Amino acid sequence: MTDTLSLYYSASGEQQAVVPDSAFEYGLLETMRADRGSIPLLQLHIERLTRSANLARNTQCRIAESLGAVAARTQHWAHGARLRLRYGSVSTDTVLSPHWDISAFPLEVPSPWDNGVLLGPCDTRLSEADTRSPFSDSDANSCIGSVQSDHMGCKLLDRKTYDLAANEWRFPAFCSAGGPLLEPLLCDPDGFAIEASRSNLLILRDGCWRTPNLGRFGVRGVMLRWLAGQVEIGDDDISLSELQVADELAVCNSVRGVVPARLLSVHRSPSGMSVTPNESIPVMPGPAVSALQQRISEKLW
Incomplete structure (x- = not known):
């Protein structure tokens, strides 16, 4: 059966949902396209995120691997997927903690962009x-x-x-x-x-x-x-x-x-x-x- 439900993922693994944008004290956003189970521009997105957030090498690799895994889950989605990666700081018990997560949504067809x-x-x-x-x-x-x-x-x-x-x-x-x-x-x-x-x-x-x-x-x-x-x-x-x-x-x-x-x-x-x-x-x-x-x-x- 083709899975066309939205997917949510974080450093802790697959999630039922993710926190709203308002939960972030500050953060960065990468929006990308998955097609046939992969992200064609993944390396460029990771490069921009790395320079923007001063990412450590291990965090960079973990995020890239997770994006690849989420994209693979969308390979049978009829029209591909839109992936939303957030990286920033979330307040937990008055302490700011690093947080990142990934959301994947089916691309809609027809799209409002189709007519220019x-x-x-x-x-x-x-x-x-x-x-x-x-x-x-x-x-x-x-x-x-x-x-x-x-x-x-x-x-x-x-x-x-x-x-x-x-x-x-x-x-x-x-x-x-x-x-x-x-x-x-x-x-x-x-x-x-x-x-x-x-x-x-x-x-x-x-x-x-x-x-x-x-x-x-x-x-x-x-x-x-x-x-x-x-x-x-x-x-x-x-x-x-x-x-x-x-x-x-x-x-x-x-x-x-x-x-x-x-x-x-x-x-x-x-x-x-x-x-x-x-x-x-x-x-x-x-x-x-x-x-x-x-x-x-x-x-x-």
Whole structure:
């Protein structure tokens, strides 16, 4: 009988459930895809977690082995699995203790990502703290210019800024069922586009792929890193106006791969917001996005 129930695992072995995110005083998050019983990007996820959390070698190996074991349990799941790894500190009897756990969920089909993505620009701005590791040296981080690169670009369990951005788009439906998925688009304090709430940005202009500069703001995504080893991707400051005139636009993450995107055409006024009628039309991939999707299909899943 095919097992399609969610799985939960921790350092103590298989669990019936895991503690809520709110139980963590602070922590890091890795979200990854399992396909046919393995995690294609496992090594890159472990590398990011290791640099973000200063993991000891034995902890790194234990987590990697556990992820492999959980993924193997999903090999007969029809459409693969989404794995969620949390690593951080949990308060137990007023004492902070290291804690990690893994949750595995069946990938849904059809997926809301199947019809592409609409990028909804947000007023919420990213700060450096949103993606700085909670395991970094707080004294060093208090000095301008002394933040270690390894502790930036991390994916934190604390998602307050991303939740605020998502709340900007909790309006009555502006696209029909079967239309593209809305992804809040976050910018840095200067208004340059950085990332979507669950994905990195890719912009094609004059035959060249570019992505926002993630030196100070935003998550340095695992899928983005893998893609940069496959095709040339430059990084630069990217304005919202550049997204509007891109030859092709896409988002990427390690669960969904590369998904075609377009910037949401919306007008905000004191009386409310209006959206152009074509926003309910699915976003179709152009030839360059299709080429990236094909490469993922051939090499990852």
